[in-house]
Amino acid sequence: MRAVLADLSPDALGIAEAALRACPADSALLLLAALAALVAGQPDRAIGFLKRFERKFEADKAVTLLTALALARKGYTARAWTLLEQDGLLDPYDAIRWFIGGRAMAGWLVTQLAEIRTDQLHEQRKVRQGMPRAATGKPTGRPAPVRYPPGRSRPRPSRHRRPCLTCHGSRCPLDWRSSSAMRMPFKCAAARPSRRGSGCAAS
Structure with a gap:
C-alpha cells in the first residue's frame, strides 16, 4: 500500500479499507488509511480514521500532523496552523x-x-488591511456629520408651542418647554367640567 500511496493514487484508499477490515486494530493501518483519504481528496474520511485511532491509542505528533492536513483541506487553515505551531511541526524537516x-x-x-x-499569511494580511484602526487604538466613535445641499442651512428647532396633550389646542397657556411642563404631566381644563365655563386653561 505504501507504494500505491507514493504514486498518489486514489486507489490507496480502497486498499487501506480492505486492510482495516482484516486488521481493524492496527494503528499503522489507521494512519495510512487517513493519509490515503487525504490523497484521495476526502478529508472527512481522514478525520474519521484519526478518531478511530484516538479511541484505541494515544495520539502523538503523527496524528496531529495528519489532523492539521485534513483541517487545511476542509478550509480551516487557522486551526491547522495552530496545531502545527503548538507541536512544532511547521518546519518540514521536523514534520x-x-x-x-x-x-x-x-x-x-x-x-x-x-x-x-x-x-x-494571506489571511493575516487580509485581517491587517481590514482593520486600519487597530494600530492606533484611537477610534473616534463620532457619528458622521450630516451634510446639507448647497444653499440649504441646518433647520432650526420650531418655536411653536406644543399642543395641549388633552384637547390638542394650540393656545394652551402652558408652554411645553417650560420647567413646570418638564417636571410633571398636565391636562387641559377643557378635558373636565369647569365651573367657570369652557376654555383651554392648564391646571
Whole structure:
C-alpha cells in the first residue's frame, strides 16, 4: 500500500479499507488509511480514521500532523496552523520525522505545508488591511456629520408651542418647554367640567 500511496493514487484508499477490515486494530493501518483519504481528496474520511485511532491509542505528533492536513483541506487553515505551531511541526524537516508516509511522500508533505503557510499569511494580511484602526487604538466613535445641499442651512428647532396633550389646542397657556411642563404631566381644563365655563386653561 505504501507504494500505491507514493504514486498518489486514489486507489490507496480502497486498499487501506480492505486492510482495516482484516486488521481493524492496527494503528499503522489507521494512519495510512487517513493519509490515503487525504490523497484521495476526502478529508472527512481522514478525520474519521484519526478518531478511530484516538479511541484505541494515544495520539502523538503523527496524528496531529495528519489532523492539521485534513483541517487545511476542509478550509480551516487557522486551526491547522495552530496545531502545527503548538507541536512544532511547521518546519518540514521536523514534520517528516512524524509523517506516516515516509520520505517517499516527502515532496507531497512539503507541498501541503507550504500551502498552509501561504494561506495563513494571506489571511493575516487580509485581517491587517481590514482593520486600519487597530494600530492606533484611537477610534473616534463620532457619528458622521450630516451634510446639507448647497444653499440649504441646518433647520432650526420650531418655536411653536406644543399642543395641549388633552384637547390638542394650540393656545394652551402652558408652554411645553417650560420647567413646570418638564417636571410633571398636565391636562387641559377643557378635558373636565369647569365651573367657570369652557376654555383651554392648564391646571
